[in-house]
Amino acid sequence: MKIITFDIGGTFIKYALCDENFKLSRSTKIPTDAKQGGRKLIEKVIEIVKEHEHIDRVAISTAGQVDSTTGVIVYATDTIPGYTGTKIKEMVETATSVPTYVENDVNSAALGEAYFGKAKGYNDFICLTYGTGIGGAIWLNGDLYKGSFCSAGELGHIITHSGGKKCTCGGNGCYECYASARALVEGVNGVSDEILDGVKIFEEKNFNNPVIRTKIDEWIDEIVTGLISIVYTFNPSLIVLGGGIMNENYIVDSINERINKKLMQSFRNVKIVNSNLGNTAGMLGVAYKASKI
Numbered sequence: 001m002k003i004i005t006f007d008i009g010g011t012f013i014k015y016a017l018c019d020e021n022f023k024l025s026r027s028t029k030i031p032t033d034a035k036q037g038g039r040k041l042i043e044k045v046i047e048i049v050k051e052h053e054h055i056d057r058v059a060i061s062t063a064g065q066v067d068s069t070t071g072v073i074v075y076a077t078d079t080i081p082g083y084t085g086t087k088i089k090e091m092v093e094t095a096t097s098v099p100t101y102v103e104n105d106v107n108s109a110a111l112g113e114a115y116f117g118k119a120k121g122y123n124d125f126i127c128l129t130y131g132t133g134i135g136g137a138i139w140l141n142g143d144l145y146k147g148s149f150c151s152a153g154e155l156g157h158i159i160t161h162s163g164g165k166k167c168t169c170g171g172n173g174c175y176e177c178y179a180s181a182r183a184l185v186e187g188v189n190g191v192s193d194e195i196l197d198g199v200k201i202f203e204e205k206n207f208n209n210p211v212i213r214t215k216i217d218e219w220i221d222e223i224v225t226g227l228i229s230i231v232y233t234f235n236p237s238l239i240v241l242g243g244g245i246m247n248e249n250y251i252v253d254s255i256n257e258r259i260n261k262k263l264m265q266s267f268r269n270v271k272i273v274n275s276n277l278g279n280t281a282g283m284l285g286v287a288y289k290a291s292k293i
């Protein structure tokens, strides 16, 4: 079976071919050109599918809340204008005649973790990705928990600071305003002479700067605050943290150390790990689902 699998984000469309052993090849990355809108974006996806021969399935992991039964975007922010309501599955299947499966990007990453990553064999776990915002996915009783309107798991918008910073969701004080990778970068750049990104912050010279380290540690406390509410809600045995920033072992080690001091004893069995699939988790996860339709 030959699957073409996509990862559609606000900045890039990544895609790769995937074989029946779920090995990815010919990975490609092109700009999303989100400004052109949702319809144009899917037309571009269709063109890419048509450039390849003998494709058996199309798998699409995308930003936005997705009804994966109908393959429709239930809701998306204005990062991709007009994306809400886009009938991705219908558009792609009509144009290519190839069966298509669509899922939200963090849910796709959770599928990847469940079938190929560190969550393999776990019946219940939570997946979180830390980037510009914070995405969440909930895996309960061996499957994704989608909620009544395919939107469950918006864990970046649980409120950790009532009346706090204005969030892109329209609310105030959301978890992602304080604990996303972007929040760290903004916090550090407020005290640093040099402009630093998420990678540079952890270079030895910066990491050992006490002013920067304080900012990093305050940010990790913000991560822990949100995780505590999530652990008390779901009592998961595992939480998988994704997003490039989580490759820094200092973060995951500090989270484990600090959270165990704060949790009630009966919740301390939770294991918190970083993803080892990196940004291929979503493409693999959605490809797995596509292979089953």
Ligand SMILES: [Zn+2]
Binding pocket: 156, 157, 167, 168, 169, 170, 171, 172, 174
């Ligand atoms: Zn919010």
